[in-house]
Amino acid sequence: MDCQKFDQVVMDALYEELDELTYAALRRHVESCARCGEAWNGLRATREVAMLPLEEPSPGLEDRILAAVTDAQRTTPWHRKALRALAWAGSHAMRPQLAMAALFFLVIGSSLLLLRAKPGTVGITPVRVTERGVPAPDEGDLQAPAQAPPPPIAAAPMAAAAADVAEGAKKSKDDAADKGAAKETEGAGKALAEARATRDGSGCDASLRLYDDIGARYPGTPQAADAMWEAAQCQRSLGNTDRARELYSALKQSDGYKARAEEALQESETANQTNNAGGGLVANRAAAPAPAPPPAATSTVAAAGKPAGKPAPATPTAEEEAQRAKAAPGGGPGRNVNAAPKRAAEQHPAPANAAY
Amino acid sequence: MASISREEVTDEVLMMRFQGGDRAAFAGLVRRHKTNVYNFILRQVRAPQIAEDLVQDVFVKIVQNAADFKHEARFSTWAYAIARNVCIDHLRKAALRRHPSLDQATSTSSGEEGPTLAERTADAHPTASVERVAIGAELGHRITHAVERLPAEQREVFLLREIGHVPFKDIAEITGVPENTVKSRMRYALERLQEALAEYEDYARALR
Numbered sequence: 001m002d003c004q005k006f007d008q009v010v011m012d013a014l015y016e017e018l019d020e021l022t023y024a025a026l027r028r029h030v031e032s033c034a035r036c037g038e039a040w041n042g043l044r045a046t047r048e049v050a051m052l053p054l055e056e057p058s059p060g061l062e063d064r065i066l067a068a069v070t071d072a073q074r075t076t077p078w079h080r081k082a083l084r085a086l087a088w089a090g091s092h093a094m095r096p097q098l099a100m101a102a103l104f105f106l107v108i109g110s111s112l113l114l115l116r117a118k119p120g121t122v123g124i125t126p127v128r129v130t131e132r133g134v135p136a137p138d139e140g141d142l143q144a145p146a147q148a149p150p151p152p153i154a155a156a157p158m159a160a161a162a163a164d165v166a167e168g169a170k171k172s173k174d175d176a177a178d179k180g181a182a183k184e185t186e187g188a189g190k191a192l193a194e195a196r197a198t199r200d201g202s203g204c205d206a207s208l209r210l211y212d213d214i215g216a217r218y219p220g221t222p223q224a225a226d227a228m229w230e231a232a233q234c235q236r237s238l239g240n241t242d243r244a245r246e247l248y249s250a251l252k253q254s255d256g257y258k259a260r261a262e263e264a265l266q267e268s269e270t271a272n273q274t275n276n277a278g279g280g281l282v283a284n285r286a287a288a289p290a291p292a293p294p295p296a297a298t299s300t301v302a303a304a305g306k307p308a309g310k311p312a313p314a315t316p317t318a319e320e321e322a323q324r325a326k327a328a329p330g331g332g333p334g335r336n337v338n339a340a341p342k343r344a345a346e347q348h349p350a351p352a353n354a355a356y
Numbered sequence: 357m358a359s360i361s362r363e364e365v366t367d368e369v370l371m372m373r374f375q376g377g378d379r380a381a382f383a384g385l386v387r388r389h390k391t392n393v394y395n396f397i398l399r400q401v402r403a404p405q406i407a408e409d410l411v412q413d414v415f416v417k418i419v420q421n422a423a424d425f426k427h428e429a430r431f432s433t434w435a436y437a438i439a440r441n442v443c444i445d446h447l448r449k450a451a452l453r454r455h456p457s458l459d460q461a462t463s464t465s466s467g468e469e470g471p472t473l474a475e476r477t478a479d480a481h482p483t484a485s486v487e488r489v490a491i492g493a494e495l496g497h498r499i500t501h502a503v504e505r506l507p508a509e510q511r512e513v514f515l516l517r518e519i520g521h522v523p524f525k526d527i528a529e530i531t532g533v534p535e536n537t538v539k540s541r542m543r544y545a546l547e548r549l550q551e552a553l554a555e556y557e558d559y560a561r562a563l564r
Contacts, residue, residue, distance in 0.1 A: 011539040014546075017523060043543070046550040052503055052518055053496035057394040061408050065386050065415045072416045080420060087423045 001029040006036045014047055188223030204234035225254040367431035375422050386415055393439050396519045399503055400443045410446055414439045433526040436516055440530060502552035510545040513538055
């Protein structure tokens with residue numbers, strides 16, 4: 001230890017605030033250093049001698065202090081009480097358990113917020129894809145086209161009634177739908193007329209595609225039902241009983257044709273059974289005159305179709321037969337025997353239909 | 357015997373008990389510290405009556421600020437910080453009221469003969485300095501006088517260390533000056549006292 005170090009630690013040594021090792025070094029230094037030894041001895045003597053005498057306060061001081069303290073506690077100002085409560089709350093808030101709990105809720109809460117407000121997702125609705133593969137922008141827009149088709153059903157026979165049925169809240173939308181329905185009805189009518197013209201001109205076979213087209217383009221319209229009925233008649237006249245029955249079944253869904261379709265179905269059914277009972281040859285023979293009666297009895301349109309329609313059945317029937325023969329597992333004439341009565345049965349109900 | 361068992365309980369434990377509502381614990385703290393706090397204040401204000409009032413203020417403040425006391429701190433350090441502030445407030449107010457300065461007696465008096473106001477008031481208590489029986493009453497008066505004449509910052513450090521038994525580190529904290537400065541002030545104070553007591557050294561040595 002040198003004199004500079006002695007000056008730094010001499011007070012600590014004097015008041016017993018120095019560690020033993022440094023104190024021992026100081027003692028060695030003061031023994032060897034005259035200047036520091038003198039200073040040390042002088043200070044130590046002063047500290048020992050110059051002990052400040054303590055005066056006793058008056059005996060009543062303690063009681064006065066305690067009385068004053070009691071008084072002060074009773075009349076603690078409200079702001080001091082508030083501060084004390086705050087300090088108490090603060091001291092509790094800083095406890096580890098509460099701090100951990102607070103941190104836990106903070107983390108969970110903030111992560112929930114982040115989950116909800118993930119960047120790039122706000123304000124973007126999920127893309128909906130329809131059957132056609134065209135993205136539908138909104139659910140509301142999705143409903144609009146869905147609502148549009150129903151009016152056309154009622155539009156043709158009773159457009160006014162359809163307008164009444166339409167809800168007032170979506171009047172403008174419905175107006176637009178009505179206009180669309182009117183257009184559709186018009187188009188369906190035109191298409192139907194065209195199909196009829198084709199049937200009259202080129203025969204049932206050529207018109208079938210047009211009838212199908214009407215059904216596909218204007219589904220649900222009365223024209224479509226008309227087209228379907230006429231197509232069914234055509235199919236029957238062509239000998240495609242299965243297809244005709246399919247169409248009748250479908251027509252059962254349409255109000256205007258329900259009864260007629262059911263009747264036609266039943267007739268075809270009974271005819272089928274009769275033919276089955278009749279035997280192949282009879283049925284085969286009956287197949288020839290069968291196509292004749294329907295045009296004779298049917299309406300003018302049907303009658304007009306007869307001359308053109310008559311040669312047509314021959315070819316498709318032959319083709320059909322060939323196809324069936326090919327498709328049949330046996331492939332032999334025995335199979336054809338079975339196929340023949342069926343065809344006869346298909347064609348047979350025609351007169352019954354003509355009565356209608 | 358009872359006093360010994362009470363001494364075993366530290367100030368901090370008593371303070372904790374008081375914070376828990378134990379008023380007896382606070383009475384113990386008052387009993388333990390009132391004399392030293394009184395002397396700490398008395399050597400600065402030099403008026404026993406004022407000193408007693410200020411001691412009362414100090415303990416009231418201790419109660420009012422009990423919630424602020426942190427148990428990692430020493431109670432005496434905290435209490436003397438409050439006492440120091442009470443003293444400073446009083447001296448500032450006294451100076452503003454243009455009361456006759458307590459230091460004026462020595463500064464205006466020629467030499468050491470003129471007794472200070474403190475000395476005059478201290479004389480009213482003939483029972484003073486009974487603990488240090490080894491040192492005569494005369495020496496006691498000389499020491500007190502010398503301490504009262506110390507520069508305020510040196511006297512403050514001296515009183516905190518000698519009466520309050522506050523470590524130098526804590527004195528630095530209370531007074532807001534570096535620890536080395538505190539030690540320097542303490543050394544200057546002791547050297548001044550040494551000078552003042554030079555003529556009594558032989559007397560004191562004889563007493564030892």
